[in-house]
Amino acid sequence: KAAFRAAARAAGVKFKERRAFDTLFNGFSVEVDTANRAKLLRLKGVKAMYPVQIIERPAVAQAGDSAPDLAFALSLTGADIAQNQLGLSGAGVKVGIIDTGIDIDHPAFGGSGTPGTTPFPSARVIAGYDLVGDNYNAGGTPEQQIPVPDENPDDCGGHGTHVAGIVGADGGGLKGVAPGVTFGAYRVFGCAGSSSSDVIVEALERAYADGMQVINQSLGAARQWPQYPTAQASSRLTAKGVVMVASTGNNGPLGSSPDGLWAAGAPGTGSKVIATASFDNAQRSFTVNGTP
Known part of the structure; x- marks a missing residue:
């Protein structure tokens, strides 16, 4: 991280650091404008960038x-x-x-x-x-x-x-x-x-x-990519033997997901994450030909 910060300063890239991550992946969350975002992506060592959701x-x-x-x-x-x-x-x-x-x-x-x-x-x-x-x-x-x-x-x-x-x-x-x-x-x-x-x-x-x-x-969030940070972190935890359980998401049926109708959301899209949809055991009574 020190090398990244030094490279960013040398390149004149301006950003505000929000949080730093060390255990599940090596990275940051930052606040950055559009022009500096493009510069960040070009820095050596930057593998990917995802929007904070x-x-x-x-x-x-x-x-x-x-x-x-x-x-x-x-x-x-x-x-x-x-x-x-x-x-x-x-x-x-x-x-x-x-x-x-x-x-x-x-x-x-x-x-x-x-x-x-x-x-x-x-x-x-x-x-x-x-x-x-x-x-x-x-x-x-x-x-x-x-x-x-x-x-x-x-x-x-x-x-x-x-x-x-x-x-x-x-x-x-x-x-x-x-x-x-x-x-x-x-x-x-x-x-x-x-x-x-x-x-x-x-x-x-x-x-x-x-x-x-x-x-x-x-x-969860309406991001179906398994590479999204919350899903990626969850995948790495399952690889370490942690049982991960997450909701599948409620965005698809509403058409509000940017990733497609009926899409599952992160972190439920992580590898070997137990992703659970909503269900209940409410009982309903129906009458057919006069017999319950």
């Missing part, structure tokens, strides 16, 4: 939304058999959640149930980091686009807590698929608004450094 905040279910049948949620995937017949709980497995954070006070994760009273790290949320701060919004005002990181990845949005609950809730009347796992919470969203793909890459590097064996990203 805005990552929209995952939606949280609202009252009135159609609800799945929670009584059969575990049996839908066979998790009940794994728990009750095979005695598997996920104990000893570390799961990284890259999302809005995790509510460490929630009883489902061993919390006290009273906001602000459970210290971090906790018995279940053993690692993590808030990469952005409460007021961050990648698509907001210039002030909102400035991240203010801190050590506590507590959730103020709800989506990351919901995802972690599906994975491993155990308490408060809830049980997830693997109630014995411990978590790393990597908060990449503020309390409102969007994030960006370079923040996601940094979160992946942190999760790997913390020893996460499974990393979940219930997020």
Whole structure:
């Protein structure tokens, strides 16, 4: 990186460095105008350049939304058999959640149930980091686009807590698929608004450094290339033996994807990433010839 910076200065290339990456690939994210972008691409050692993508905040279910049948949620995937017949709980497995954070006070994760009273790290949320701060919004005002990181990845949005609950809730009347796992919470969203793909890459590097064996990203962008940085970083993690899970993306059916209708999005396009589309177990009743 020092050689790159020196070459850029010598060539008179002007840019603002945002983030530097060392673990999953050797590179930077930068802010640069069109003229200097062309100069950057010509510098020796620059292999490729990709746009930093805005990552929209995952939606949280609202009252009135159609609800799945929670009584059969575990049996839908066979998790009940794994728990009750095979005695598997996920104990000893570390799961990284890259999302809005995790509510460490929630009883489902061993919390006290009273906001602000459970210290971090906790018995279940053993690692993590808030990469952005409460007021961050990648698509907001210039002030909102400035991240203010801190050590506590507590959730103020709800989506990351919901995802972690599906994975491993155990308490408060809830049980997830693997109630014995411990978590790393990597908060990449503020309390409102969007994030960006370079923040996601940094979160992946942190999760790997913390020893996460499974990393979940219930997020994505309308970039179907497996070479896109979030997909590339995820591919390198699967090559290192990390189980990577990501959403396939919701952009294709809306026609909003720049890469084509029905296109899957990064990071779900990474090699050997478990890319999951949306589905539910809501039951519907139909009547045929008067018989339900």
